[in-house]
Amino acid sequence: MAFDTANRETARAIVAKYPFARSAVLPLLHLAQEQDGWVSPEAIEEVAGLVGLEPAQVLGTCSFYTMYQRDGKKGLVVSVCTNVSCLVNGGPELFEALADRYSGVEGVDVEEVECIAACDTAPVFQVNYEFHGNATTESAAAIIEDYRNGARTPRGISGGARG
16 A cells, blocks of 8 residues: 555545545645655555546556656755746746756756746745745755755655655
8 A cells, every 4th residue: 555544544535525536636646745755656556546547547647747756756856837927937047047056966856847836926946846936046046955954844755744
């Protein structure tokens, strides 16, 4: 089983909120990722079982969205949005600056992503799927450094979600 005991109960409660169990796929994938820092093949199978779908259907949904990590990377995943709102507010420049700054830095992976649904605070980025908006290169780097030095605890580090 992919979910621990507490999260299995949480997963059942999430499914119960929806008139159709399959509607709970996205929140269940978020729960799996918050628990482990990524969505494992075991989590995909468990989610499928909980909602009555085939694992391939859940994998298809999971692989469609860039917000789900499927490779079990350890460390910090910095996702910088460069879609429309972020594009006009400096997202591409933020991505390039962070990618350059953290290129070759072990434990930090900077990736460019499509819309992460926080347009009102563009440009926006995430560190292990925690949102940070109205970012400048300086403010983003300071936040990333807070994660690196332990002032902030990212999801998926030391076995689970941040408390």
